[in-house]
Amino acid sequence: MLDYLSKAFSVWLIGFFPWAEIYVAVPAGIGLGLDIYSVVLWSVFGNYIPAIIITRSFDRIARYPRAGRWLQKFSSPRAKARIEKNGVWATLIITPWLGVWAMAVTVKMYGMKSGPFLWASFVSILLYALVLAALIKLGIDILS
Numbered sequence: 001m002l003d004y005l006s007k008a009f010s011v012w013l014i015g016f017f018p019w020a021e022i023y024v025a026v027p028a029g030i031g032l033g034l035d036i037y038s039v040v041l042w043s044v045f046g047n048y049i050p051a052i053i054i055t056r057s058f059d060r061i062a063r064y065p066r067a068g069r070w071l072q073k074f075s076s077p078r079a080k081a082r083i084e085k086n087g088v089w090a091t092l093i094i095t096p097w098l099g100v101w102a103m104a105v106t107v108k109m110y111g112m113k114s115g116p117f118l119w120a121s122f123v124s125i126l127l128y129a130l131v132l133a134a135l136i137k138l139g140i141d142i143l144s
Contacts, residue, residue, distance in 0.1 A: 007032045008042045015046025018101040022047045022125060026132045036137055040129045044122075047100055047129075051121045054104035055114040087112040091120035096128035 010032065015025035022043055029039035087107055095103045100121055107117050
């Protein structure tokens with residue numbers, strides 16, 4: 001049990017940190033010997049937590065005058081209109097490629113509502129993890 005928990009925590013932790021995220025968490029979990037379901041569960045959970053943290057804390061951080069002025073420099077009405085129109089689709093497609101940390105900050109900076117972002121990013125991360133795990137497992141099975 002302790003062995004499983006340490007492997008699961010490792011996969012969760014790898015999924016949590018930027019730049020590694022789902023790309024490294026899924027193969028690492030498979031390499032550690034976790035079953036596919038556990039790999040997907042813990043890597044998605046680890047990768048999704050930053051989306052929740054950022055969406056919950058972004059508005060509080062933006063209230064500080066210095067941070068708010070700095071964030072306003074990046075905002076534009078044109079970009080905000082695009083995010084409002086295509087934000088869910090952009091989140092679904094771009095999140096696995098750009099990373100959940102960068103995507104969460106970007107969409108919050110341009111005013112996307114938290115609910116649609118959280119839903120779309122979860123679906124995106126889950127689908128990417130499932131496809132990645134299935135492809136790795138298929139490759140292992142073919143080579144075995």
